[in-house]
Structure formats: structure tokens, C-alpha cells
Amino acid sequence: MKIERRELIAAGGLAAFAVGFSQTLGRMLSGLVGDAPKAHNIHGRSAEPEFSVDPATGALRPNPNQQVSYTACLGCTTQCGVRVRVDRASGNVIRVAGNPYSPLSTEPHLPMKASVRDSLVALSRFQDKGLAGRSTACGRGNAAMDQMNSPFRVLTPLKRVGPRNGGQWQPISFEQLVRELVEGGDLFGEGHVEGFAALRDLATPIDPDAPELGPKVNQVALLSSVNDGREPFARRFWNQAYGTLNFVGHGSYCGGAYRSGSGALFGDLKKMPHAKPDLANAEFVLFIGTAPGNAGNPFKRTGTLLAKGRSEGRLEYVVIDPVLTNADNRAAGERGRWVPIRPGTDGALVMGMMRWMFENGRVNTAYLGYPNLNAAEAAGEPSFTNASWLVVAEKGHPREGRFLRGSDIGIAVAEEEKHKDADPYLVQGPDGKPMPADVATGPAPLEAAAPVMVGDRKLAVNTAFELLRESALKLGLAEYAGICGVPEAVITGLADEFTRHGRKACAIAHGGMMAGNGFYNAYAVVTLNALIGNLNWKGGFVVNGGGFKDAGAGPRYELETFPGAVKPKGTPLGRNVPYEKSAEFARRKAAGKAYPARDAWFPNAPGLGTEWFPAMLRGYPYGVKALILWSSNPLYGIAGLRPLVEKALADPKKLPLIVSVDPLINESNAFADYIVPDSLMYESWGWSAPWNGVPTKATTARWPVVEPKAAKTSHAPDAPAIGMETLFIALAQAMKLPGFGPAGLADIEGNRLPLERPEDWYLRGGANVAFGGKAPVGDATDEDLALSGVERLRPLLEATLKPDEWRKVAFLYTRGGRYQPAKEAQDETNPEWQTNRFKNALWLWNDNVGGTKNSLTGKRFTGCATWQPPAFADGTPMRDVHKESDWPLLVVSYKSALQNSYSIATRITSLHPDNPVIVHPEDAARLGLATGDLARIQTPGGEATCRVIVHEGVMRGVLAVEHGYGHRELGARAHTLGDARQPERPDLRAGVNLNDLGLADPTRGNQAIWVDAVSGTSVRNGLPAKLMRI
Amino acid sequence: MKDHNPPTAAPATSPSRRAFLRGIPVLTAAAAMAPAPVLAADATHHWAMLVDVRKCIGCQACTVACIQENAVPEGSFRTFVSTYSVKLADAEQPAGTYMLPRLCNHCDQPPCVPVCPVGATFKRADGIVVVDGDRCVGCAYCVQAxxxxxxxINHDTDKAEKCTFCAHRVDAGLLPACVETCVGGARIFGDLNDPAGELRRRLDAAKAEVKVLKPESGTEPRVFYIGLDERFQGRVEGQGTLWQPRATHG
Known part of the structure; x- marks a missing residue:
């Protein structure tokens, strides 16, 4: 089967790839596995089946040449439980499919009591079990393993030769690596570089005039990507043993705006709880800025449930997005629809829907009236909101925008508890006077009748409900429609339908929120759910089941803390704390002008990787002496970062030491001084839990089902492979840090135990998982061990764990994790309620947001969902700066159905080698462009040459760029490692990376990138642009 | 795929239908004859596949699994999901996505068999059309037919190659790789001769909705589809497809 050129003309269409690579790959593989296997006359070079199952009896016969193991994938952040089939002779992975015990791969998943044998038979033709219990791996998941044998893998420690980003490296020994990192020295002939030992200064303040910044150790910072099940180990080293505060992931340049908007609704802007539609039972779902089944997390589970729901006739859904994706399927007809929208205007659409709902009695005011969980539950509601809580509305009052608290009206509250948890929120009582919200037994008024009397002074108050309603009524429907480009009839239609399904409707967002107003757009989308009261209902808005904790304080091992553990303190590099608590604020206030601060602060955001680079390279709040990049690629992933910082990053005077731990060379660690290899895919350990979208508790076990390929730490016969864990252990031992070494950890009785090898940590974490929950798991049988390949681990399990533990931990590995039974998703006593519920208030008004000020202007932020145009940090609308007449188009990024940000050098690339920019036919006609033409795409931040594809699957006026292309590294540039040169693969540079076109913020002196002013998240949707034919 | 000449037996297409079909290769989909339950007295099985297009999410899990299971060379495919952005005429939703999983149809009248000069390609008693690599001379007549x-033609082996329904797995009591890993659950594999089996039950339940590709070519494919024709006809008449408040709501 060949793919015709005309399929290239389709969105998401795939194109045949030049044949050149097939020879490379063929040679590479035959070089690794020896001669090509002899072909069967019918089956050709197809792999031997991993086992056979008698179709009549269900008897299983394993294939002794292959190992089948359950572990975790890392082809995307979903981290599905998968089954990996390994050729025992070569150690190569043949193919990957799903783990039937894992809810991320199977719907419904198999109960854990099923033996491994039964789990394998469940995948076969026997009684059509394999169809009913289908357990899958996606295309990307299957392809991503190609990286294990990639010619671009880093397998030994590398030290830079010549300037940063020069592409020249010297392989060095692990011993030399550890010595140089710890001791420093004149490492590159460029002058002295401080090592980690000298940089670990826990006593001296960074700036004696600004003690709130913390000690100098904070000038060592680690940027990671995602918790792949190994983050607690890395944090144990960097936060607790080494002692730096600065350890942050990729959220602020992933879907952070959505998370922050959700955090506002769920009342926690740091942990940012969120919920997902219960796709297994929902009737109507609005996906706004997210494409279910096209990409996202959990990718497969969402896709499976979406396909099931729409084909069975239960589920209808609408995808509202500037770009058409695989979330649409015309064969499913009107069960699924696509509504194109202008980028960064979702808030207008949603506030329009809310307006219609308020005006047409479609807001569930009965539900909103319950001011606490007890009152709600008594009325049959599994959740509640703060709609009735009173907010200070008095203009100029110091607490304007904050909730009225008990202490404000004279209720006795200890001084140190004022305005904290113990200080009650208030609602209007039956007598018209404020009363604590938590003691109400029934509904409270949603409208504040009169000002509250505080002593003899009147204090204007509003309810959260009133403030949201006022916000929704700010503009008329026609105005909202005009802004977002969605017809008024569609907005009202969506609102109507959304409110016709009781609690079995839901609205959700994700990466499409990454605009210059992303926080408010996201807050608006998720607030829709509160207005129909769908939280915790079956078929509604449901929370994740969570995982079983590995790195906790027991039940078997104390992995949470240790004697001598540091509690890091200070101001985080991303300034996600109140400006008003800084020395700078005090200084400026004393000088008579508290605002503006030198630059933006983000008190309502979590840790911000987006802000790190401008911060560390400009020294605000402070400079950084050493940066560790662990499996992260900020220069590729953060819109606008590369053009802003690439010069400074190449200068060791600005940032003296950059160390990367990564199996590959990417756009960011190409600037590193050292690259340390790490395990990849099925070589790694870890315990991970689903990010969201799985209502039952689930923990996935990751374990090395194949030998890690990286070099060993020494020539000793049992030396482990070099990787994140072995590096950090070696650094800890060299610096004699607590929490590692011969007595690094302890069991729950306090007996000291070694932490000298990765398995010392992960197997004991496994014991915590196995013994956690309501009751410990069962024991793995010898047959389970044999059939799952866990036999390989048996010596380690027996040597590391106690006699009553090892078979239970083995039980987890034989089944690839620990999973609560699928039938426990709903509450046993109340089958319409979810078992795992979010029990705190939903915040229609968030006073952390509404009570804080923009550090550049001193103006208060709005505390509820609202429409605001995309703007720069000081509130200046983007279009005031970059006029439509100059930049008539808007660029958006969209997630690829196939490619992720690091899967470029895999079979995915041959399926889908390029990312032509999608242009609407009307725009294309005006520009004289046709499909296949080359064009120049330009933004105020940069420009690139692209190929265009013209079709109606994009909003007018929008250019859509698929993420995952336009690479400069990961194979796109051949590096020299000692005498060896990597293969030349210029094809891997194909396409455009939208993030290279991101903007600097002119209201921050063009010294920082454009981020959302509240959430600090990077702006990649709605970049002003023009397109020119070339 | 090769060029698809408009098939002579295709029903007349209206202008709006043509507009809707823009971007889609011309293919016809029409009701298939219900396959006979038993085709050969000596055949225990008659393997077939049903693809419920409504469930496909275009993730290419099948494509990649097949490549890895069968060591398919770079640039060639035994199965593949064609994915199209389709302009919708007379509809408010301006465009839609259409996915079409494709593979060997394991025809009961396979045009590839008679053209083989060396008898290398044949239909097994269980319905699977295969190529005997020991006989194949790589002339590509079958590829053309x-x-x-x-x-x-697999350029690593110089033999004709195609989907075998993963015969090596099916013979071992397993499912084809693409079916095993189909995320949307679109692909159903089974035995036409097993009335209680999932495949047969779904085919029987879907009846008139079941279609095959190019029925007019007389190949009697044993890969069936649900969701091929409705999508064409439903939009052709130009009903509003963008979501609107329903008149039926009370």
C-alpha cells in the first residue's frame, strides 16, 4: 500500500517518506541483531507470536524466545500501562500493546486478582475475549520505542568541547564526570567554574538586603519535564538533600493556563486540582481548546470512550477550537461537531453562554445555594460552591475583592489565624446578618440584600454569585459573538443544550487555553460546570482516583523524609509569590511608589519554567550558578524563549554551569556543558499515577523490562547503568549529603537501610504501594513471575525486600501496577455519585486572584470568570501594540495526533514527516497561496519558511501549526562525540516550530516572553502574524 | 492508493455531493451482499474483518503496530488510516474529518490471484489471501491488479507483500496486531462461520449498514465497514450540521 500525494492535501493526512531512511534503518537494525531472520514463506518477516492460545480450550502456551512484561510507556505524558514484548536473544523490543489491568489502556480493565495467565488469555481470540477486553497502545507509543536503538542516543557522559551549542563533545568517564561536577575547577579552559559542593551554601543569603530570596543554594536550579514516576527520587536529592528551592516541571509551557483556571475554581492555585468529563457516562460534552481522541491526556482512554459514546448513541459532543482535528469524525454524524472559533476568545463564547443561562433561568441556583458540603449532601448534592459567600465590595477598602471573614465582623479569631483557614467565610443568615458558611444547614441567599454592618459602619458586600453574574452580563450576546466569531445562535444553542442534560453534561478545556488571556478563558470554561452542579456526579465532572503513594511515610518504608533533610526556603526563581512581601516592594513603597515592580510577579501561579530563563539570565530576582536540565527542552517548548535567550545561554559568564540528564540531545541541552545519559522508555524504574481522567485509584509500575543501554558507572561486574538515579546517588555520596548512602533511608520501624542503587528506592516504594490502600495486595505466584518476565527481578526483590514483602511487590510488577477495580468508580451506597469526590468548595469567586494586584500597575485582578482580550503583562491588549493592519492573522499551535515534542526520529516521521501550516481558503485566496506553496510566516517575534496546506479545517484569519516539527536537534543536527559523528538526517528538520515565533512582552521591556498575566503561562495561541508568498 | 477512476457502476452523484466529496479520493461504498455463513465444506473458518468507521480516531495505532509486527519496510504499509479534511457543502460546519482504515480486503474473488504467473498468491481455505514468498518472483502483476x-513490493525482499490478517497470530489463537491495538475499538476480527462470534453478531445486527469498498468490482471483499455510506448521504442533502438548538426540545 502506497500513500498517494493527494492524501497529503488533507489535514492530518500522512505522506510517504523518502526511501532513504529505510536503508539506514535496515542497516542499523541488521547491525544490531545480526543477519536478517529467515523469512517464512507465508508470514515473511513477521514476528513469532509471543504465545499461543488454544481457541477451543483457552490453554496458553508461552513462546520461550520472547518475554512479555507489563510496564509503563513514556511516548507521551499519559504514561499508559503497556505490555512489552521482548526478543530474548537480542534484548530488543518487538512490539508494544496494552496492559489489560490498566485503565489507561483497557475499558473496563481486568481485576488484579486475575492471574497473569488469565490476563494473557484475555487478549486472545478465545471466546472473543481479546475484542471485549481489548488493551491497546497507540501509534506514537509503539513508535517511540525506536529511540531505544536510536543512533542519536547519548550512552556515555559527554563534556562539551569548544563553545556551548557547538555540537562537539568528548565522552568522559563517570568518575571524571562526578569529580568535575562536585569539585568544579577550570573545566573548559575558560576560568574557574564552581562545583556543586561549593554551590551548596545553605547559610549565606543571596542578597543580604533581600533575605526573603533565601540562601545561595537556591542559585542551583533543576528544570524537569513531567513526573514519569521518578520525580520523588530527584526531589529527594535536589530539594531535601542538596537543599535548593528551585525544581520545576513543564506545566507553564504545556497546558498551565487551563490548570490555573481550574485551580481558581477548585480553590487551590498552587496544586491546581482539576476534573474531567465522565466520558463513560456523559450525554453532552463541550471540549473547548482541547481535542479528545486527537491528542491529550489520557489520550487512549479518552479516545476509546469518545468512540464508544458516539457510536452507541449515548454521547454528543462539540469541539470548539480554531482547528479541525481527529476529534471530529464525520462517520459519527451529528454525535460530534466542530465549531471554529477565533484564538484566545473562548472566554467571550463562554461568558455569552453564561449570560444566556443567567437570563433564561438555566443556572442551577438551588444547587449553588448550598454553602457547605453537609448542607449540599443533605439535599442530595455531592458537591458545593462558594456562590453564596460574601465578598467585600466596598471601594477602596483594604479587603476589597476578598471574602468577608469572621474576624472582619468581630467573631473571635486568634490573631495568627485571621483571614486563614480557621477564620470562617460568611453567608447571609436567615436574619439578614452574616453567619459562618460552614454552620449553615440549608441554602443561603445568592444575592446580598444589603450592606453588612461592621460596628456602626456599613460595608458593601456581594455574593460570589452576584459578581459572576455581573461579569457575564458585562457584554451583550451580539458583542460576545462578534468577538469570538461564533454566531449568536450557536452560542445560545450551546448554552441551551448544555443545560438540558441534568448532571450528565460537562465542559472542559486544555492546551488551547494558552493565549494572552488564558487564565480567564479557562476559569470561564470550568465555571460552566459549577453552574449546572455536575461535580462528582456520574456522567458529570469527575475527579481522578489518584494513585497509591510510593514515596510516602510508610506503610513499610519512610521515603518522605530523613534525618538532616533540608526544608528549602526563599523566593522561587519564577517569582510566583506576592511582590508585596519582597524587599523591593518595601523599598519602593518607602520611596513613595510601590508600583510598578521591576518586572511582573505571579502570586497566583505555581512554579514557572516560563519565567526561569529571563529571571536567571537577568538576575531578577537573582542569577543562577548551575542549571540542571533533566529530560526537559524549554528552548523548543517555550514560545518566544529561544530568540530571547539563546545568546545569553551560550555565555558561561551569565550562567556558569549547565548539566543535562537526558538520553538524547535536544534544542536545550545542546547548550549544556555536560550531558549525562539516562534510561529511556522500557529501561526505567518508577511509580506513576494517571494525571487525570481515571475515576478509580491507579498506580502504574515502571521497571526495566530490558537492560538499560547506557554505559555502567564503573567496570565492577555488578555496576549499574548511568542514569538520573545513579548520578544523583554518586553526587550525594561525593558530597556526603544526608538521605543517601549506606544508611540513606529507613523502614517504618526506623532501621537504617542503604540507598545506593535505584532499586533500593523503587522496590521499597513498591512495598509502600503494595501495603497501602485498604488492604495489602496478594502474592505473585511462581507462574506469574515466569509469564511476566518478572523472574528477572526476583534476585533483586528477595535481596532488597523483607520476606513478607517481596511477593507482594512482585505482584505489582507482574501486573504492571496497582489498580482499583473498575466497578468501584461510583459510590456503593449512592450509585449516581462518584466514589472519589472533590469535597472542598468550588470557587465562583476566587479571592486570592480578586484580592491581588498586578505588580506592574497596582490594579486588582478580577476574581471570577470574565472576558478580557489577550493582553500583555500590564494589561495592554495585544492588539493595541500589534495592530491588525500590520499583523492581520493569528497563529495557533495544535497538538499532533502522532508526533510529540521528542518523537521525531522514529517511524512516526515516515508516516508524517512535515507540518504544513493550515491556511483558510479565503485567506489563501487573498494571499495568492495554494496547497503546497512555500510561504514566509512572520510574527513580531520571528519568521520562518513554511509550506502551506489550504482547506476549510481552520478558522478564517488563523494559521495553524502542528506541534512537534521544526527541530534543530534530536537528530536534525549531527553532533560529534569524540571521533564519532552522528548520522546526517536533514529530513528531521522539516517543518516549523511555532515556539520559535513566540513574542517578547513589550510591556516588560521586551526582556521577558509573553505570558498570561495571572498564570504566567506561555502564549502560543493567538500570536499576531502575517503570511507572504515566496 | 493508485488512481481511483470513477467506477462505472457508481451511483450518480449530485453536485452537492461532489462538493462534499472534495478532497476525498473517489471511492464508492454501497450495500454489500450478506456473506454466506458457510462457503466451503472443508473450511472450518472464514476469517473476516469489520471496521466501524464511527469509532476510528485516526491514531494510526494499527499502522504502527502492523509495521512492527510484520517488519514492514519504511514507506510501505499493509494497513493504514487515510485521514481527510473534508469540505462540507451546504452546511454550517465548514469542514469535517473523515478517517478510512484500509487494508487487504481478502476478497472472495481476489483479482490478484489469477494474474499471478507463478501461482504464488492464493486464498487459503480459511479465507485469508496470502503470498507464498518462496514462489513469488516480484513481478508486481498482483500489485497492479x-x-x-x-x-x-517489499524492496528488502523483492517479494509482493500485503496484509495477511496476521495469519501467524490468527493461527496461534491470537488477534491481528491492528485489531489488538485499535484504540477506538473500530476493528472487529472474527469468523464468518461462527454465528455466535462477535463479528457475525455485529454484522447481522448492522445488516443494511454494512458496506464494502468498490462492490461493483465484484471482488466480494471480506473486510466490511459500518459508517461508510451514511456519512456521505447525510451531508449530501445539505442539512445543517453545525450544532443548533433542536426544534424537538420542549
Missing amino acids: CPYDARF
Whole structure:
């Protein structure tokens, strides 16, 4: 089967790839596995089946040449439980499919009591079990393993030769690596570089005039990507043993705006709880800025449930997005629809829907009236909101925008508890006077009748409900429609339908929120759910089941803390704390002008990787002496970062030491001084839990089902492979840090135990998982061990764990994790309620947001969902700066159905080698462009040459760029490692990376990138642009 | 796929239908004859596949699994999901996505068999059309003859190659790789001769909705589809497809 050129003309269409690579790959593989296997006359070079199952009896016969193991994938952040089939002779992975015990791969998943044998038979033709219990791996998941044998893998420690980003490296020994990192020295002939030992200064303040910044150790910072099940180990080293505060992931340049908007609704802007539609039972779902089944997390589970729901006739859904994706399927007809929208205007659409709902009695005011969980539950509601809580509305009052608290009206509250948890929120009582919200037994008024009397002074108050309603009524429907480009009839239609399904409707967002107003757009989308009261209902808005904790304080091992553990303190590099608590604020206030601060602060955001680079390279709040990049690629992933910082990053005077731990060379660690290899895919350990979208508790076990390929730490016969864990252990031992070494950890009785090898940590974490929950798991049988390949681990399990533990931990590995039974998703006593519920208030008004000020202007932020145009940090609308007449188009990024940000050098690339920019036919006609033409795409931040594809699957006026292309590294540039040169693969540079076109913020002196002013998240949707034919 | 000449037996297409079809290769989909339950007295099984297009999410899990299971060379495919952005005429939703999983149709009247000069390609008693690599001379007549463009010459082996329904797995009591890993659950594999089996039950339940590709070519494919025709007809008449408040709501 060949793919015709005309399929290239389709969105998401795939194109045949030049044949050149097939020879490379063929040679590479035959070089690794020896001669090509002899072909069967019918089956050709197809792999031997991993086992056979008698179709009549269900008897299983394993294939002794292959190992089948359950572990975790890392082809995307979903981290599905998968089954990996390994050729025992070569150690190569043949193919990957799903783990039937894992809810991320199977719907419904198999109960854990099923033996491994039964789990394998469940995948076969026997009684059509394999169809009913289908357990899958996606295309990307299957392809991503190609990286294990990639010619671009880093397998030994590398030290830079010549300037940063020069592409020249010297392989060095692990011993030399550890010595140089710890001791420093004149490492590159460029002058002295401080090592980690000298940089670990826990006593001296960074700036004696600004003690709130913390000690100098904070000038060592680690940027990671995602918790792949190994983050607690890395944090144990960097936060607790080494002692730096600065350890942050990729959220602020992933879907952070959505998370922050959700955090506002769920009342926690740091942990940012969120919920997902219960796709297994929902009737109507609005996906706004997210494409279910096209990409996202959990990718497969969402896709499976979406396909099931729409084909069975239960589920209808609408995808509202500037770009058409695989979330649409015309064969499913009107069960699924696509509504194109202008980028960064979702808030207008949603506030329009809310307006219609308020005006047409479609807001569930009965539900909103319950001011606490007890009152709600008594009325049959599994959740509640703060709609009735009173907010200070008095203009100029110091607490304007904050909730009225008990202490404000004279209720006795200890001084140190004022305005904290113990200080009650208030609602209007039956007598018209404020009363604590938590003691109400029934509904409270949603409208504040009169000002509250505080002593003899009147204090204007509003309810959260009133403030949201006022916000929704700010503009008329026609105005909202005009802004977002969605017809008024569609907005009202969506609102109507959304409110016709009781609690079995839901609205959700994700990466499409990454605009210059992303926080408010996201807050608006998720607030829709509160207005129909769908939280915790079956078929509604449901929370994740969570995982079983590995790195906790027991039940078997104390992995949470240790004697001598540091509690890091200070101001985080991303300034996600109140400006008003800084020395700078005090200084400026004393000088008579508290605002503006030198630059933006983000008190309502979590840790911000987006802000790190401008911060560390400009020294605000402070400079950084050493940066560790662990499996992260900020220069590729953060819109606008590369053009802003690439010069400074190449200068060791600005940032003296950059160390990367990564199996590959990417756009960011190409600037590193050292690259340390790490395990990849099925070589790694870890315990991970689903990010969201799985209502039952689930923990996935990751374990090395194949030998890690990286070099060993020494020539000793049992030396482990070099990787994140072995590096950090070696650094800890060299610096004699607590929490590692011969007595690094302890069991729950306090007996000291070694932490000298990765398995010392992960197997004991496994014991915590196995013994956690309501009751410990069962024991793995010898047959389970044999059939799952866990036999390989048996010596380690027996040597590391106690006699009553090892078979239970083995039980987890034989089944690839620990999973609560699928039938426990709903509450046993109340089958319409979810078992795992979010029990705190939903915040229609968030006073952390509404009570804080923009550090550049001193103006208060709005505390509820609202429409605001995309703007720069000081509130200046983007279009005031970059006029439509100059930049008539808007660029958006969209997630690829196939490619992720690091899967470029895999079979995915041959399926889908390029990312032509999608242009609407009307725009294309005006520009004289046709499909296949080359064009120049330009933004105020940069420009690139692209190929265009013209079709109606994009909003007018929008250019859509698929993420995952336009690479400069990961194979796109051949590096020299000692005498060896990597293969030349210029094809891997194909396409455009939208993030290279991101903007600097002119209201921050063009010294920082454009981020959302509240959430600090990077702006990649709605970049002003023009397109020119070339 | 090769060029798809408008088939002579295709029903007349209205202008709006043509507009809707823009961007889609011309293919016809029409009701298939219900396959006979038992085709050969000596055949215990008659393997077939049903693809419920409504469930496909275009993730290419099948494509990649097949490549890895069968060591398919770079640039060739035994199965593949064609994915199209389709302009919708007379509809408010301006465009839609259409996915079409494709593979060898394991025809009961396979045009690839008679053209083989060395008798290398044949239909097994269980319905699976295969190539005997020991006989194949790589002349590619079969590649030309296949109306579904399901075959290619494997340039590593110089033999004709195509989907075998993963016969090596099916013979071992397992499912084809693509079916096993189909995320949307679109692909159903089974035995036409097993009335209690999932495949047969779904085919029987879907009846008139079941279609095959290019029925007019007389190949009697044993890959069936649900969701092929409705999508065409439903939009052709130009009903509003963008979501609107329903008149039926009370």
C-alpha cells in the first residue's frame, strides 16, 4: 500500500517518506541483531507470536524466545500501562500493546486478582475475549520505542568541547564526570567554574538586603519535564538533600493556563486540582481548546470512550477550537461537531453562554445555594460552591475583592489565624446578618440584600454569585459573538443544550487555553460546570482516583523524609509569590511608589519554567550558578524563549554551569556543558499515577523490562547503568549529603537501610504501594513471575525486600501496577455519585486572584470568570501594540495526533514527516497561496519558511501549526562525540516550530516572553502574524 | 492508493455531493451482499474483518503496530488510516474529518490471484489471501491488479507483500496486531462461520449498514465497514450540521 500525494492535501493526512531512511534503518537494525531472520514463506518477516492460545480450550502456551512484561510507556505524558514484548536473544523490543489491568489502556480493565495467565488469555481470540477486553497502545507509543536503538542516543557522559551549542563533545568517564561536577575547577579552559559542593551554601543569603530570596543554594536550579514516576527520587536529592528551592516541571509551557483556571475554581492555585468529563457516562460534552481522541491526556482512554459514546448513541459532543482535528469524525454524524472559533476568545463564547443561562433561568441556583458540603449532601448534592459567600465590595477598602471573614465582623479569631483557614467565610443568615458558611444547614441567599454592618459602619458586600453574574452580563450576546466569531445562535444553542442534560453534561478545556488571556478563558470554561452542579456526579465532572503513594511515610518504608533533610526556603526563581512581601516592594513603597515592580510577579501561579530563563539570565530576582536540565527542552517548548535567550545561554559568564540528564540531545541541552545519559522508555524504574481522567485509584509500575543501554558507572561486574538515579546517588555520596548512602533511608520501624542503587528506592516504594490502600495486595505466584518476565527481578526483590514483602511487590510488577477495580468508580451506597469526590468548595469567586494586584500597575485582578482580550503583562491588549493592519492573522499551535515534542526520529516521521501550516481558503485566496506553496510566516517575534496546506479545517484569519516539527536537534543536527559523528538526517528538520515565533512582552521591556498575566503561562495561541508568498 | 477512476457502476452523484466529496479520493461504498455463513465444506473458518468507521480516531495505532509486527519496510504499509479534511457543502460546519482504515480486503474473488504467473498468491481455505514468498518472483502483476492498492513490493525482499490478517497470530489463537491495538475499538476480527462470534453478531445486527469498498468490482471483499455510506448521504442533502438548538426540545 502506497500513500498517494493527494492524501497529503488533507489535514492530518500522512505522506510517504523518502526511501532513504529505510536503508539506514535496515542497516542499523541488521547491525544490531545480526543477519536478517529467515523469512517464512507465508508470514515473511513477521514476528513469532509471543504465545499461543488454544481457541477451543483457552490453554496458553508461552513462546520461550520472547518475554512479555507489563510496564509503563513514556511516548507521551499519559504514561499508559503497556505490555512489552521482548526478543530474548537480542534484548530488543518487538512490539508494544496494552496492559489489560490498566485503565489507561483497557475499558473496563481486568481485576488484579486475575492471574497473569488469565490476563494473557484475555487478549486472545478465545471466546472473543481479546475484542471485549481489548488493551491497546497507540501509534506514537509503539513508535517511540525506536529511540531505544536510536543512533542519536547519548550512552556515555559527554563534556562539551569548544563553545556551548557547538555540537562537539568528548565522552568522559563517570568518575571524571562526578569529580568535575562536585569539585568544579577550570573545566573548559575558560576560568574557574564552581562545583556543586561549593554551590551548596545553605547559610549565606543571596542578597543580604533581600533575605526573603533565601540562601545561595537556591542559585542551583533543576528544570524537569513531567513526573514519569521518578520525580520523588530527584526531589529527594535536589530539594531535601542538596537543599535548593528551585525544581520545576513543564506545566507553564504545556497546558498551565487551563490548570490555573481550574485551580481558581477548585480553590487551590498552587496544586491546581482539576476534573474531567465522565466520558463513560456523559450525554453532552463541550471540549473547548482541547481535542479528545486527537491528542491529550489520557489520550487512549479518552479516545476509546469518545468512540464508544458516539457510536452507541449515548454521547454528543462539540469541539470548539480554531482547528479541525481527529476529534471530529464525520462517520459519527451529528454525535460530534466542530465549531471554529477565533484564538484566545473562548472566554467571550463562554461568558455569552453564561449570560444566556443567567437570563433564561438555566443556572442551577438551588444547587449553588448550598454553602457547605453537609448542607449540599443533605439535599442530595455531592458537591458545593462558594456562590453564596460574601465578598467585600466596598471601594477602596483594604479587603476589597476578598471574602468577608469572621474576624472582619468581630467573631473571635486568634490573631495568627485571621483571614486563614480557621477564620470562617460568611453567608447571609436567615436574619439578614452574616453567619459562618460552614454552620449553615440549608441554602443561603445568592444575592446580598444589603450592606453588612461592621460596628456602626456599613460595608458593601456581594455574593460570589452576584459578581459572576455581573461579569457575564458585562457584554451583550451580539458583542460576545462578534468577538469570538461564533454566531449568536450557536452560542445560545450551546448554552441551551448544555443545560438540558441534568448532571450528565460537562465542559472542559486544555492546551488551547494558552493565549494572552488564558487564565480567564479557562476559569470561564470550568465555571460552566459549577453552574449546572455536575461535580462528582456520574456522567458529570469527575475527579481522578489518584494513585497509591510510593514515596510516602510508610506503610513499610519512610521515603518522605530523613534525618538532616533540608526544608528549602526563599523566593522561587519564577517569582510566583506576592511582590508585596519582597524587599523591593518595601523599598519602593518607602520611596513613595510601590508600583510598578521591576518586572511582573505571579502570586497566583505555581512554579514557572516560563519565567526561569529571563529571571536567571537577568538576575531578577537573582542569577543562577548551575542549571540542571533533566529530560526537559524549554528552548523548543517555550514560545518566544529561544530568540530571547539563546545568546545569553551560550555565555558561561551569565550562567556558569549547565548539566543535562537526558538520553538524547535536544534544542536545550545542546547548550549544556555536560550531558549525562539516562534510561529511556522500557529501561526505567518508577511509580506513576494517571494525571487525570481515571475515576478509580491507579498506580502504574515502571521497571526495566530490558537492560538499560547506557554505559555502567564503573567496570565492577555488578555496576549499574548511568542514569538520573545513579548520578544523583554518586553526587550525594561525593558530597556526603544526608538521605543517601549506606544508611540513606529507613523502614517504618526506623532501621537504617542503604540507598545506593535505584532499586533500593523503587522496590521499597513498591512495598509502600503494595501495603497501602485498604488492604495489602496478594502474592505473585511462581507462574506469574515466569509469564511476566518478572523472574528477572526476583534476585533483586528477595535481596532488597523483607520476606513478607517481596511477593507482594512482585505482584505489582507482574501486573504492571496497582489498580482499583473498575466497578468501584461510583459510590456503593449512592450509585449516581462518584466514589472519589472533590469535597472542598468550588470557587465562583476566587479571592486570592480578586484580592491581588498586578505588580506592574497596582490594579486588582478580577476574581471570577470574565472576558478580557489577550493582553500583555500590564494589561495592554495585544492588539493595541500589534495592530491588525500590520499583523492581520493569528497563529495557533495544535497538538499532533502522532508526533510529540521528542518523537521525531522514529517511524512516526515516515508516516508524517512535515507540518504544513493550515491556511483558510479565503485567506489563501487573498494571499495568492495554494496547497503546497512555500510561504514566509512572520510574527513580531520571528519568521520562518513554511509550506502551506489550504482547506476549510481552520478558522478564517488563523494559521495553524502542528506541534512537534521544526527541530534543530534530536537528530536534525549531527553532533560529534569524540571521533564519532552522528548520522546526517536533514529530513528531521522539516517543518516549523511555532515556539520559535513566540513574542517578547513589550510591556516588560521586551526582556521577558509573553505570558498570561495571572498564570504566567506561555502564549502560543493567538500570536499576531502575517503570511507572504515566496 | 493508485488512481481511483470513477467506477462505472457508481451511483450518480449530485453536485452537492461532489462538493462534499472534495478532497476525498473517489471511492464508492454501497450495500454489500450478506456473506454466506458457510462457503466451503472443508473450511472450518472464514476469517473476516469489520471496521466501524464511527469509532476510528485516526491514531494510526494499527499502522504502527502492523509495521512492527510484520517488519514492514519504511514507506510501505499493509494497513493504514487515510485521514481527510473534508469540505462540507451546504452546511454550517465548514469542514469535517473523515478517517478510512484500509487494508487487504481478502476478497472472495481476489483479482490478484489469477494474474499471478507463478501461482504464488492464493486464498487459503480459511479465507485469508496470502503470498507464498518462496514462489513469488516480484513481478508486481498482483500489485497492479488489486483495486484496493493493498499490495506492494517489499524492496528488502523483492517479494509482493500485503496484509495477511496476521495469519501467524490468527493461527496461534491470537488477534491481528491492528485489531489488538485499535484504540477506538473500530476493528472487529472474527469468523464468518461462527454465528455466535462477535463479528457475525455485529454484522447481522448492522445488516443494511454494512458496506464494502468498490462492490461493483465484484471482488466480494471480506473486510466490511459500518459508517461508510451514511456519512456521505447525510451531508449530501445539505442539512445543517453545525450544532443548533433542536426544534424537538420542549
